[in-house]
Amino acid sequence: MERRRVGILGATGTVGQRFVQLLERHPWFEVAWLAASDRSAGKTYREACAWKLDTPMPQRVAEMVVQPNTPAAAGGALPKIIFAALDTDIARELEPQFAAAGCAVISNSSAFRMTADVPLVVPEVNGDHLSLLESQEVRRASGGYIVTNPNCSAIGLVLALKPLEQRFGIESLFVSTMQAVSGAGYPGVPSLDILGNVVPFIRNEEEKMQEEVGKLLGRYTGSAVDPLSAKVSAHCNRVAVIDGHTECVSIKLKTPATRDEVLEAWRSFRPLDGKQFPSAPDTPVIYTDAPDRPQPRLDVNAGNGMSTTVGRLRPCTLLDWKFVLLSHNTLRGAAGAAVLNAEVLARSGKLPKDAA
Amino acid sequence: MERRRVGILGATGTVGQRFVQLLERHPWFEVAWLAASDRSAGKTYREACAWKLDTPMPQRVAEMVVQPNTPAAAGGALPKIIFAALDTDIARELEPQFAAAGCAVISNSSAFRMTADVPLVVPEVNGDHLSLLESQEVRRASGGYIVTNPNCSAIGLVLALKPLEQRFGIESLFVSTMQAVSGAGYPGVPSLDILGNVVPFIRNEEEKMQEEVGKLLGRYTGSAVDPLSAKVSAHCNRVAVIDGHTECVSIKLKTPATRDEVLEAWRSFRPLDGKQFPSAPDTPVIYTDAPDRPQPRLDVNAGNGMSTTVGRLRPCTLLDWKFVLLSHNTLRGAAGAAVLNAEVLARSGKLPKDAA
Amino acid sequence: MERRRVGILGATGTVGQRFVQLLERHPWFEVAWLAASDRSAGKTYREACAWKLDTPMPQRVAEMVVQPNTPAAAGGALPKIIFAALDTDIARELEPQFAAAGCAVISNSSAFRMTADVPLVVPEVNGDHLSLLESQEVRRASGGYIVTNPNCSAIGLVLALKPLEQRFGIESLFVSTMQAVSGAGYPGVPSLDILGNVVPFIRNEEEKMQEEVGKLLGRYTGSAVDPLSAKVSAHCNRVAVIDGHTECVSIKLKTPATRDEVLEAWRSFRPLDGKQFPSAPDTPVIYTDAPDRPQPRLDVNAGNGMSTTVGRLRPCTLLDWKFVLLSHNTLRGAAGAAVLNAEVLARSGKLPKDAA
Amino acid sequence: MERRRVGILGATGTVGQRFVQLLERHPWFEVAWLAASDRSAGKTYREACAWKLDTPMPQRVAEMVVQPNTPAAAGGALPKIIFAALDTDIARELEPQFAAAGCAVISNSSAFRMTADVPLVVPEVNGDHLSLLESQEVRRASGGYIVTNPNCSAIGLVLALKPLEQRFGIESLFVSTMQAVSGAGYPGVPSLDILGNVVPFIRNEEEKMQEEVGKLLGRYTGSAVDPLSAKVSAHCNRVAVIDGHTECVSIKLKTPATRDEVLEAWRSFRPLDGKQFPSAPDTPVIYTDAPDRPQPRLDVNAGNGMSTTVGRLRPCTLLDWKFVLLSHNTLRGAAGAAVLNAEVLARSGKLPKDAA
Incomplete structure (x- = not known):
């Protein structure tokens, strides 16, 4: 061809x-x-x-x-x-x-x-x-x-959220990010600002995450998108990582779900026929059982950098479930x-x- | 003497x-x-x-x-x-x-x-x-x-929470931490685990934060401590920082408070007469107006490492308020x-x- | 097969x-x-x-x-x-x-x-x-x-030296290394020792580099190896890099060589028929013209991590030539x-x- | 006053x-x-x-x-x-x-x-x-x-060299630096260039070091400075450190000196009456016996950031002596x-x- x-x-x-x-x-x-x-x-x-x-x-x-x-x-x-x-x-x-x-x-x-x-x-x-x-x-x-x-911070998140929204509905969520410096371009983040440091602020990032999630998970009505009504609260931080945004999520579902049901929602999430699209990962959401993963250094290139890796699913004392996700911010995220x-x-x- | x-x-x-x-x-x-x-x-x-x-x-x-x-x-x-x-x-x-x-x-x-x-x-x-x-x-x-x-992760948090609990009462809170490696002692965290990386897990840390906050903000009844009933949900992460735990907090108060009231609660918090205690900071909670602070590299030694620095107070779409705090984990925190x-x-x- | x-x-x-x-x-x-x-x-x-x-x-x-x-x-x-x-x-x-x-x-x-x-x-x-x-x-x-x-610190060096030894002979050399933490294994270097730091010491490393270079560039006599007589002086340092040892070299040749002759020695160095050996790089020594390369982050995987990248060839005020080399310490180096x-x-x- | x-x-x-x-x-x-x-x-x-x-x-x-x-x-x-x-x-x-x-x-x-x-x-x-x-x-x-x-890279070096020049004379030296990012100002070095990396190049730095050392150790003739004739060869590198330039030195003296004589030259170097000058350190050159020091993280603030710390004095196979020095690049160095x-x-x- x-x-x-x-x-x-x-x-x-x-x-x-x-x-x-x-x-x-x-x-x-x-x-x-x-x-x-x-x-x-x-x-x-x-x-x-x-x-x-x-x-x-x-x-x-x-x-x-x-x-x-x-x-x-x-x-x-x-x-x-x-x-x-x-x-x-x-x-x-x-x-x-x-x-x-x-x-x-x-x-x-x-x-x-x-x-x-x-x-x-x-x-x-x-x-x-x-x-x-x-x-x-x-x-x-x-x-x-x-x-x-x-x-780049919204894309990994909505991949992890979509299977949950489909099956259980999302009521609200809290997300706290630890974002890589490549997200700021070049020259981007000065080294004096990030070596041995955390910067708890990225201009407009929290606003973008909050509104984009609504549109992405919204319903297409034939002529417009009706945004998801879930409340989203984002805290965005810059950390000393080259590639890979890590995000801590707490979520409340509309319909209660067990741990196995949540895991099953992720595992069975195969929305695209990967063989038809050269850049589509076989598994857009990969769940890892390791207690201390995902980690940018080890997991950022999963699925050629196109998969979101999710781990640490556990109950939340305040909402329903907590988990951690990681996605490559300049590949999957851009x-x-x-x-x-x-x-x-x-x-x-x-x-x-x-x-x- | x-x-x-x-x-x-x-x-x-x-x-x-x-x-x-x-x-x-x-x-x-x-x-x-x-x-x-x-x-x-x-x-x-x-x-x-x-x-x-x-x-x-x-x-x-x-x-x-x-x-x-x-x-x-x-x-x-x-x-x-x-x-x-x-x-x-x-x-x-x-x-x-x-x-x-x-x-x-x-x-x-x-x-x-x-x-x-x-x-x-x-x-x-x-x-x-x-x-x-x-x-x-x-x-x-x-x-x-x-x-x-x-x-070490609870101590900076309760300093920032106490003035709010006193004046408004705390209903619930999320906290997501980015913790320094010195918290794990020496040799502690291997460099292969943290250089250019984030580890989204610290053993038992979330459990400790959640229960210790309850006891610390609890009421002494004369013979025992009646723990605070607020729900606390913690996400704990390790980042490539030597000293200084940064924490992103979302909080719901029992009595609604304006931004100025919250700031005033922190500013007027002078619980100890610092002159009487050599290690007490003049100001246990310091609020900074800078849009991108606190940061470990710049703020960890505030108050000789004994003050908690708080910044970025802003509304939370999900609870009431969001803010970021930083405290020195081996000085104030240990x-x-x-x-x-x-x-x-x-x-x-x-x-x-x-x-x- | x-x-x-x-x-x-x-x-x-x-x-x-x-x-x-x-x-x-x-x-x-x-x-x-x-x-x-x-x-x-x-x-x-x-x-x-x-x-x-x-x-x-x-x-x-x-x-x-x-x-x-x-x-x-x-x-x-x-x-x-x-x-x-x-x-x-x-x-x-x-x-x-x-x-x-x-x-x-x-x-x-x-x-x-x-x-x-x-x-x-x-x-x-x-x-x-x-x-x-x-x-x-x-x-x-x-x-x-x-x-x-x-x-791991000697192997990249001898790859860069061999073409020079063959053509011009080596009289003496200085080498100062900046070595990755993966060279120390796991858990290896504690993060408290290397974050934002340099450790100007690696046990026995300078001794190993100095003596191994002699044996590697020595002459096989049929029953033994007659080591190269060149004087080698090594300074070994650990830096906050995951993979890739960077080395600064000053060298004195036995026969004077022009810049072009040195470059030509490296460029024409094709000692193995790469097609015969699955792990042999096409080009064991790659010279880069970029003024600020090689760099671990950008060049460590050259030749599937089996090539040594050399750059910054320039005159030395003290010996003959100076250059920088980089090689992957756990792939090429181990x-x-x-x-x-x-x-x-x-x-x-x-x-x-x-x-x- | x-x-x-x-x-x-x-x-x-x-x-x-x-x-x-x-x-x-x-x-x-x-x-x-x-x-x-x-x-x-x-x-x-x-x-x-x-x-x-x-x-x-x-x-x-x-x-x-x-x-x-x-x-x-x-x-x-x-x-x-x-x-x-x-x-x-x-x-x-x-x-x-x-x-x-x-x-x-x-x-x-x-x-x-x-x-x-x-x-x-x-x-x-x-x-x-x-x-x-x-x-x-x-x-x-x-x-x-x-x-x-x-x-900033020359100043720590000449402090360590002066006592040797005075007593023994300097014939030639090799210096390889690992320099902090603060030396490049703000915004200075982009984080994408230095996180987990080494940049083996700083524009004009090697030239400056080489010529400034000559003038600094030169002799004032009453109307001009007669530069030191020693040959100096510098390799300059940028590393992921905030403050503190580390330098590996090999040196040839005009008059041979024992290890004890070199150490004594440093120890007895008290050229200024510190009491007369508020910013003068008590000891401009501090020798440390620790096998793996000086290190930027631990030693950069010695003498309020005004002392040069020297360590690892050992014989050089090529010149006479090798050592490592560290000095604060924006305090002592600027x-x-x-x-x-x-x-x-x-x-x-x-x-x-x-x-x-």
Whole structure:
């Protein structure tokens, strides 16, 4: 099968690098266009990018020239599938331009996540919300649209929550995170702030987690998403970890469930046929019996970084159950999530066609 | 004033070293006797101890000979005031022996904290519970007794909770901790377990926090302690920090309180006359307005390591209020707590007299 | 091809775990027998082992029962190929027993590295030294023998030095290391010793580096090894890194060489036909032009953890050239080195035959 | 005694903060004026400064208004003593302006360290070089001048070297550093670059160390400094430490010395009468017998952060002796060094007088 041409907006940043890494061997997509800010445009990717991943920069991409980040500059070379890894303010400005130019913008930014007609999707959780994109005005005008994936701290959480919501309903939950520094990009968190330290604050993070969980676990009504009414209270912290967000959760269910029923809900959670989607993990939620897991250093790469690992299920004195979860914040929580969204859009025939 | 002779049980461990450090310049107490396990007994303290503090080992103590850890071996040299920093199992065996020998055992161990007639005390929180020691049988027989301070993760928490309990009452609370490695002693946490990592488990820690908070905030009835009925749910985690436990708290009060009322409760909390007690901080609870504090690296030594720093007071979507607190786990949370307990016992005339 | 049965001595330790991980998919060898100390013997591997690698414990091995670590206990089940990951004192006692029982003992221990008739080998550097094993008395008696690989800090160094020694000769060198904590095993380095810290001492490490380099770069005379006469001065330090030893080197060559000649020596260094040996890296020495590399976090897994990465070649004001190198201490520097030694022994027909 | 008014240039940076911290209780100097870049000017120090020290920001200074960093803007309020903590490029522009305005500029920048008529001074090492300032043209014109202290990595080294140079002469030396992140300022080193990592490169650092050592140990001829001719080869590395540069040294002496003679040279090194200078440590070089010290976490604050701790003296196979040293990079290596320079200038009567 011929691979479809795709582009990356914000290609030199932390998430942009993950897109490059993930797409290099992707069976369906091929990086054909890279864009970044004016500072980088015109340089080769090798020159423009401070590569921070522990696999080598792909040779082919290294020699590509970084383009200006506008559809106009791309002209006829503009791919119809754009992975976007932009800061919020820039995303707010640029993503609509690319949608207006007829592109499917598969975005990792928070700019439009909560916009009513923009799907905020994790395929295993709420793939049906993708239909929302048909409501976007730009879709009718140009064929383009914007689809988003959640914040890196919300995505692992909703994977663990979805099977519980399905079976028992969720009344309320408390989540306290310990988040990796890669979530802040590069240069991101100064070492003087995090070595031997904890920073109990990440700007806007608690708000994002609380509202995104509602939309992700909400019900698609045919034209809109009716958010889950559960109360969510988040405490977000930064810790001295490179990759992997760890989250402590206490949860109250609508219907009481035994320990075995909760475990069974997770174990039987196989919402996608993994064989159909190259980036889908065999097991989106892995439960570990080890008393002191999950741990970022040991578990972050489970399912090629696309599975959420859950452990320590035990009763909560205040709500019903407590547990710990871990998920990879730049794979499952960012670039991998967007790539999986694109795969689902591809299978469902919703990706724009290239010009003949 | 002549300084009273005191002894240290478990003198070579992490908390034992803090006792040595704190007592070296104490105006009331002087280390006259050190004991440790058989492996160390007979050596000088310098030889026996892998000193891990960032101030030099006091010269005088370095040359003292470590004694066997039994009252019998000490004979007439046994001080009547014993600071104990023993592992639980050993504490369970040895502390009663020293009490039976007429000593005030000021213990940092968990062995007897929940025993009905043993005071579990933080002077600023429940100094009145010290009277419980009069109920101990050994007290009548020998004049000795056991007094304990809480777990290192509970102590900072109850300091922040006490002003709220006093004014508004506490209905329930969540707490999620990020605890320093020094809390596990030496060698303690292997570096392979914690570098670039989080371990979401500390054995028995959640149970201790939950039950100790109840006793500490309980009401002394004249002969026993009636524990606080609030529900407490704890999640305990180990992070890559040397000293300082950070805790995220969500709390429901019995009587609703505004943000200003909560802040005022903390600001006006001055339960002890600091001038009377050398180790009491001027301000046991310090509130910081900085949006991203408290942080272990910056705030752990507030009040000479004896103050709890609180920050980020904000509404909780699920309970009433959320905040973050930080306290030094081997000073306020261990050795400093025990020394302050001894100071309060000294002022109240409850320390046993030395033989004439 | 049928895979040959192999055993692992010291299977539960840090290096033992790497053997299990590497051998799980090895095309020539299959783990058929695991042994560890009395504390572990009789348990399944899953029960006995605190697995600290970031890939899952292989299912098949997890269910194997750990055996006592003597040849007698193994009886007829004893494989003829034994990978040994034992502490020095225990290796000194046990390895000769397994050799006497007819096994090829492929050892990672330092116990016999400097013994005159024991090969100390890195295949790319001094594969010809393997012939020394024919001089071992035990070889004639039982068919067994002992072969060793170097200390984890020496192995990356000699890979970088060999091409220079070959072309220019080495007169003298300084090396200052920054070594990962995994080199000390588990529990190994306490976190209180290394978080936010450097420990400028590793017991016996400087001595081992200095003498092993001499033997490794020495000349095999047909019956013995004539060590390289170059003076080597080592400074060894422990730093807060999980895997990967970084080394700063200053070197004086016997024949002056230009920068290009040195680079060319490294680039053209292809001593083994990688296709013939599953664990041999395509490029044992990789030179990087980046001004601030190699770095453990980014480069440790180069060549599947079997390549040494070299960078920052620049003139030395005191000797001739300075450079930095990095190598993976538990792959290239321990288990991977031993497995590669076994592959070379297999190709050369020196592995003992299994009983018919 | 009345304290003299002093100013701080670059007051909001990492070293500027150390100046504020050190000067707050200084018996001779009082911070009367603070300046920083345009971004900060006009704000209070509390608003302008991201305070990163573990003691509280002094209340009095917090409320001072940050001034523009030109003498003209200060007008009559300009103190005659200016501590400068500026980046090199800015220092090159601004420091001469302040000298021309009649100020003693006590600089921590590298801009003028190697300028022939600018003293580069560590008082215990080459206090006599201060006379160089009399050669500065600006001195005759305005009474002002520039005095500098060395790079943070050179200063601990020359303290350890000076006693050896005095007694035995130094022929050559090799130094390999492991430097703390605070040396790079704030935000400085990104956490993604240093967590669990080593960066074997610090821009211009090796060059600075090599040339500054020569000037510092050089001989003042009455009008110029004749640099030490010893060959110095430096390898500079960044490690995950907050404060404290650790350095591994191999040294060749001109006159051979026994271990005892070297130790005696260090022990008897008392170049300054500490009672006369508030910031001078009692013992500028402390030798430790512990086999694994000095370590940043344990020793960085020796002598209030103004002493260099030396350990592990042992023979070098290549030169004569090897040892390890540690010194605090933002106290002894930056702000403390400058304050001590000012104290020596004050005692010697070289500080400009305030206008009457």
